[in-house]
Amino acid sequence: MARSLPPEALRRTVDSHTLPVRSTEELPPLAGLIGQPRAVAALEFGLDIPDQGFNIYVAGPPGVGRMTGVQMFLEARAKAQPTPPDWCYVYNFQDPSRPRALRLPPGKGRELRRDMQRLIEGIRREIPRMFESKEYNARREAILKEINQQREEILQQLNQRARAQEMMVEVTPMGIAVIPLLGGRPITDQQFAALPPAMQELLRRRREAFEEEVKRAIKEIRQLERMAQERLRQLNREVALFVVEGLMDDLFEKYQDLPEVLAYLQAVRDDIVENVDQFRGREEGQALPFPLPLPAFADLALRKYTVNVLVDNAEQQGAPVIIEWNPTFPNVFGRLEKESLLGVLHTDFTLIRAGALHRANGGYLVMPVEGVLLNPFVWEGLKRTLRQRAIEIEEPGERVGLLTTRTLDPEPIPLNAKVILIGSPLLYYLLYLYDEEFSELFKVKADFDIEMPWDENGMRDYIALIGTLCRKEGLCHLDAGAVARVIEYGGRLAEDQTRLSTRFAEIADLVREANFWARKAGSPIVTAEHVRQALEAKIYRSNLIEERIRQLIAEGTLLIDVEGSRVGQVNGLSVLDLGDYRFGRPNRITATIALGREGVIDIEREARLGGPIHTKGVLILSGYLAAKYAQDKPLTLSARLVFEQSYSGVEGDSASCAELCALLSALADVPIRQGIAITGSINQKGELQAIGGVNEKIEGFYYTCKVKGLTGEQGVIIPEANVRNLMLREEVVEAVREGKFHIWSARTVDEAIEILTGVPAGERGPDGKYPEGTINARVDQRLREMAETLQRFGREERPERTEAEARKNEEGSR
Numbered sequence: 001m002a003r004s005l006p007p008e009a010l011r012r013t014v015d016s017h018t019l020p021v022r023s024t025e026e027l028p029p030l031a032g033l034i035g036q037p038r039a040v041a042a043l044e045f046g047l048d049i050p051d052q053g054f055n056i057y058v059a060g061p062p063g064v065g066r067m068t069g070v071q072m073f074l075e076a077r078a079k080a081q082p083t084p085p086d087w088c089y090v091y092n093f094q095d096p097s098r099p100r101a102l103r104l105p106p107g108k109g110r111e112l113r114r115d116m117q118r119l120i121e122g123i124r125r126e127i128p129r130m131f132e133s134k135e136y137n138a139r140r141e142a143i144l145k146e147i148n149q150q151r152e153e154i155l156q157q158l159n160q161r162a163r164a165q166e167m168m169v170e171v172t173p174m175g176i177a178v179i180p181l182l183g184g185r186p187i188t189d190q191q192f193a194a195l196p197p198a199m200q201e202l203l204r205r206r207r208e209a210f211e212e213e214v215k216r217a218i219k220e221i222r223q224l225e226r227m228a229q230e231r232l233r234q235l236n237r238e239v240a241l242f243v244v245e246g247l248m249d250d251l252f253e254k255y256q257d258l259p260e261v262l263a264y265l266q267a268v269r270d271d272i273v274e275n276v277d278q279f280r281g282r283e284e285g286q287a288l289p290f291p292l293p294l295p296a297f298a299d300l301a302l303r304k305y306t307v308n309v310l311v312d313n314a315e316q317q318g319a320p321v322i323i324e325w326n327p328t329f330p331n332v333f334g335r336l337e338k339e340s341l342l343g344v345l346h347t348d349f350t351l352i353r354a355g356a357l358h359r360a361n362g363g364y365l366v367m368p369v370e371g372v373l374l375n376p377f378v379w380e381g382l383k384r385t386l387r388q389r390a391i392e393i394e395e396p397g398e399r400v401g402l403l404t405t406r407t408l409d410p411e412p413i414p415l416n417a418k419v420i421l422i423g424s425p426l427l428y429y430l431l432y433l434y435d436e437e438f439s440e441l442f443k444v445k446a447d448f449d450i451e452m453p454w455d456e457n458g459m460r461d462y463i464a465l466i467g468t469l470c471r472k473e474g475l476c477h478l479d480a481g482a483v484a485r486v487i488e489y490g491g492r493l494a495e496d497q498t499r500l501s502t503r504f505a506e507i508a509d510l511v512r513e514a515n516f517w518a519r520k521a522g523s524p525i526v527t528a529e530h531v532r533q534a535l536e537a538k539i540y541r542s543n544l545i546e547e548r549i550r551q552l553i554a555e556g557t558l559l560i561d562v563e564g565s566r567v568g569q570v571n572g573l574s575v576l577d578l579g580d581y582r583f584g585r586p587n588r589i590t591a592t593i594a595l596g597r598e599g600v601i602d603i604e605r606e607a608r609l610g611g612p613i614h615t616k617g618v619l620i621l622s623g624y625l626a627a628k629y630a631q632d633k634p635l636t637l638s639a640r641l642v643f644e645q646s647y648s649g650v651e652g653d654s655a656s657c658a659e660l661c662a663l664l665s666a667l668a669d670v671p672i673r674q675g676i677a678i679t680g681s682i683n684q685k686g687e688l689q690a691i692g693g694v695n696e697k698i699e700g701f702y703y704t705c706k707v708k709g710l711t712g713e714q715g716v717i718i719p720e721a722n723v724r725n726l727m728l729r730e731e732v733v734e735a736v737r738e739g740k741f742h743i744w745s746a747r748t749v750d751e752a753i754e755i756l757t758g759v760p761a762g763e764r765g766p767d768g769k770y771p772e773g774t775i776n777a778r779v780d781q782r783l784r785e786m787a788e789t790l791q792r793f794g795r796e797e798r799p800e801r802t803e804a805e806a807r808k809n810e811e812g813s814r
Contacts, residue, residue, distance in 0.1 A: 035452030060448025084362020584700025596638025
């Protein structure tokens, strides 16, 4: 049965004296997520299970604290977990294009880099000093002297054999020349030309025969030179090894428990020994490799001995929690930087930079899914990384073949991290349906709810949340009265007297704005008055369009009656959502009736202004009429329904009850009180169903009546199912308390039409008829009369049509 709602049913209030604190400062800071038990359970499961593919998708609308809540949850959890290792890239002496990845305990990466810097500095200092020592020079001179003596012996023996054959040998820059002798003296070209041909031929044969011995001597000398070079290199290696081993003994002992580092240090030692000349410095007279002296090139050759600490966890306590707000390909997977040398781009392993996956390795990586999907190559790269469980650093252009120049191919780093994507439920469902790999890689869904229970625990969590925000941002704390108003605002956002909203972004903004008004007033604490100021200022900044519509109504430009009665006319209610603000406004709905067989025609639909849900509501309305009044007669009418002065799209079925009431009023010829508005959808049984935006709709009609004058007879009818959703503004509640405004709840159309018209609806009796004078009796009688009139009109029209057809046939036969 319809009832007039008391003021206590219109808004749930919080008594500040019943709160467990006098100020938000009294409760400890918030720990973990509040109001999200389902999401917490999903997060705990997804983070605890070690199997591959159990990464997490956090789904929920913006503003419910997805990112902040997940970050707080992960950081609290990460503190108790072990700190992951450091990761370094070092030079690969076997394949320079593929730098090696080294895994070290936390903090050891920077130590290894520092140790290698000191090692190279020591080697650059000690090796030139050792090669300038007397001992080294003495050993070097001894080798060279021995080789020179052997070389001289070979030349002397060759010269002796040449003398025996009346020839001599002469060492020139071009090699060893053989010169014939004549009378013990070298023969000149003129003397050779003056000799008889037979003598010339004899001397030529001797020289050619001796040149074979010269070749053997040259071969022996070259072998001696190679031997000398090898002995000198061996000497240099011995000297370098002596210096390097002396400087590296401590390093081998320090890193003896790290086999990969030991292997790297051994490779460094061997390379330094083999390339010791790069540490000896440029000797006097040695040519420069470039036209100008460039210190950068001198250091470039020694870069291979440096250590590139890719991930340094020396300062990390527990597992890392990385939030990547801008998930571009380089930011997520790392990049190869380049530098310009003589106008040419150059890169090496020291220019490898870490991405978010590297920094999150051993911990957690959180990213917004929108950014992952929008940035080129990131989504495909992420899926490949999670499948392979390894992080590869590559140029994005290589993915599409745009980069063909030679570059580095760093060794992949094993991945051991949980990836958490945060996004809307819609994106989750789309990915699940259209990406086959998504369900294999993100097997855990953590749903964030938009509401939480409004009970003692819920209010305590709200207070702790506010206190945590005040401490974190240095805001003034709230007293109990202010806390009560914020909790009530949370109920208003949830549109429920038993639930609180988890749209904590809006709650936090209200606290910040109330803090502004408190500080402006010089108050050390936020009071209920400051919260009220914040709410009113927030509304005032956004309700320009709402006030303009009220002004048009007050001026009569928009025709809305709030007094008197009209047949076939009712005030429906709608909600306009502007994004940052939404409000309700009344709409005049009219219905006209005429004879015909078209049924109920929705003008909004015919004009293509009505949406599919609104059209469905009108069709349900037709179904109700047929089920209730057309059991003993055909439903023969032509009715038109329209939203007057509506110039934009109409969507939703919340006006279907108002449309039906206007139609019933027109059929029964009973006027509707214009001071009462109605909202609610109906089903084919005539039951009122819950609708959205009930608070805004009631307030919209209240303020319309206020600008046109409150009479004490005005009010709004809502579905009984929406009573629990009432969280009206205090002004409206006070008006109801003073009898200036009324709010009724109804379960059926019959209950609603009785309030609107003041005439009983009437129930069908055992004889199938409604009580005389009731709304249903009038409607039923009107529909019967219309059916009979239409039937009689059809009988009168049929003879005339038959006679006309006969005359036509007769004319045709002639």
